[in-house]
Amino acid sequence: KESSYDVVVIGAGGAGFSAAIEAKNAGANVVLLEKMPAVGGNSLISGAEMNVARNWVQPKLGITDDSPELHAEDTYKGGDKKGDMKVINVMTHQALDAALWCRDYLGVKFEDDNLFFFGGHSRKRALIPVGHTGTEFIAKFQAKADELGIPVITNMKAEELVKDKDGRVVGVKATMDGNTYTFNAKGGVVLATGGFGANPEMVKKYNPKIDERFKTTDAPGATGEALYMAERAGAELVNMSYIQTYPICDPISGVIELIADARFDGAIMLNQEGKRFVEELERRDVLSEAILKQTGAYCWVLWNDKIGAISNTVKAHPTEYEAFTKQGIMKTCDDLKCIADFTKIPFDQLKATTDRVTSMAGKGNDKDFNHRSGLVDMSQGKYYVIKAVPSTHHTMGGVRINEKAQALTKDGQVIPGLWAAGEVTGVTHGTNRLGGNAYTDIIVFGRIAGKAAAEAAK
Ligand code: ADP
Known part of the structure; x- marks a missing residue:
């Protein structure tokens, strides 16, 4: 035809x-x-x-x-x-x-x-x-x-x-x-x-470091055969090993947690020990690598209403909010005790970390990781927390x-x-x-x- x-x-x-x-x-x-x-x-x-x-x-x-x-x-x-x-x-x-x-x-x-x-x-x-x-x-x-x-x-x-x-x-x-x-x-x-990004064999072929530990954020059609088609027609393929992971994704499906975009307005990233371990506005590759080095190769993203009022992500993504909460990877709490119970992060460390963040609120005050747009006062709830892992995202x-x-x-x-x-x-x-x-x-x-x-x- x-x-x-x-x-x-x-x-x-x-x-x-x-x-x-x-x-x-x-x-x-x-x-x-x-x-x-x-x-x-x-x-x-x-x-x-x-x-x-x-x-x-x-x-x-x-x-x-x-x-x-x-x-x-x-x-x-x-x-x-x-x-x-x-x-x-x-x-x-x-x-x-x-x-x-x-x-x-x-x-x-x-x-x-x-x-x-x-x-x-x-x-x-x-x-x-x-x-x-x-x-x-x-x-x-x-x-x-x-x-x-x-x-x-x-x-x-x-x-x-x-x-x-x-x-x-x-x-x-x-x-x-x-x-x-x-x-x-x-x-x-x-x-x-x-x-x-949705073709794990092709990802691993071009970048062996990105292996089975990674899920993907991508649509199922992102499998790249058309790149080989272009190559057969004489096109040069370049930079194929540069594969971006997205640091903050659902540990179960691999999809991006858009709700955790509160990160761009001050949400902090914690490891299972309750400590910050990276500047939250670092590049995606840096964040992904940092997360993979933490206990269990995941992190928790934590924010409160003060941050939520700027980024509004809970309101903007009601379907995610419901699904992630139901799935048991996200929790909304009035206080930090409840966050500690849910995440099993030791309460004392969680409290110490958020107190320190509050004490360094404002642009240019983060002595630990030099947060470029400034930390936010986290002394008051409500609090929101979600578990996150890196996925392959963009090739x-x-x-x-x-x-x-x-x-x-x-x-x-x-x-x-x-x-x-x-x-x-x-x-x-x-x-x-x-x-x-x-x-x-x-x-x-x-x-x-x-x-x-x-x-x-x-
Ligand atoms: P971009 O952001 O560059 O527009 P997208 O992932 O949004 O890329 O869109 C690419 C589209 O191309 C997808 O819908 C995908 O299913 C489609 N696609 C990929 N390979 C082929 C192919 N061989 N023939 C037809 N469509 C294809």
Whole structure:
């Protein structure tokens, strides 16, 4: 079975939808293929915060000295200078335009007066979608694709990129229910198939240190075969060993505990002995490693209403709150005695730690771990505590692209007809993706790739 389009986009996450919508609006006849029964990928289950320097919320919070240059520098440094600064600069300089496109064209609603401050950033710059998850984005993406009449074919798995005799990518072979379908692509193909964090063998192959101890936060479709497909078509895979773990996840399922994001506003991390052991706003890799070194390779995240009033995570994530409480890994208490009973942390040490935290409250006062945004007074309840472990989360490596989202070969040559965007690419984040940079990355490069593939069809 064969059909012909101007542009074929593979993968219906944030990058794929951005590409398909922009391709359509540039006049192309476009199709979006998704191997899973439902769209969304990791973009759906993500917290979906989006870093944008000079965004419209920053002035309301008194932040007036941010810039795309600073955002680029943070990203580059946060990835141990292994990212491609040319690509990073495109991301940070087009971030605001991408966010305005999401807000004003797609209708994505963001919190009006609140931003997220992720580890590794020198300014608070992450926009927060209402609901604090990717559901808001994916619902709006899907609605826009419907409105524009873009066919989104689920259960359709891309297996092979088709090249013509000159080496141009001109189509995709895909399968559904054992049948093969050929999608011809006059302008080209956009690869937006996400990462491989949900493929434990592939994770271990590229980074043997990340072994069976790790669960994953990722959507079940994040299994990465499409990276091999790109490689067979001549694309270079780079930085594949850089696999990010997320430090604060459910010990049972592996999913992120978004409710524990109270950490960004002062929640502390304790080991089973009741002691802090790391600065809570450290990078994810540092936190994960630190947790694995503690008794039982887990930690407890503890906060009180004073912190909760800022981050509001219990209200924002009622389903998690209920599930984690029922599951027996989370507890709400009026006093520390009850927290000690639940966690089996010795009460005296728990009390000593929280007293010390209270005595060092405020920016610049943490003599133990130098908490960068400042500890909070923890003398009063209610208290909330949750058990947490690290999971694999984001795979930084992937297809080498240039600043135009074109896939490159080992020799740095452009593969004509092939663009890639989002987690499937490998040069934006270096060794370590900073929180809030994935959404910026997928939307900026998804849009670039979609527009370019549409132009190429003309
Ligand atoms: P990004 O954040 O880069 O957009 P996501 O994980 O959100 O990445 O989306 C990638 C999507 O691509 C997922 O929905 C995944 O199921 C889909 N996908 C992965 N491999 C294939 C494939 N071979 N064919 C079709 N879809 C794929």
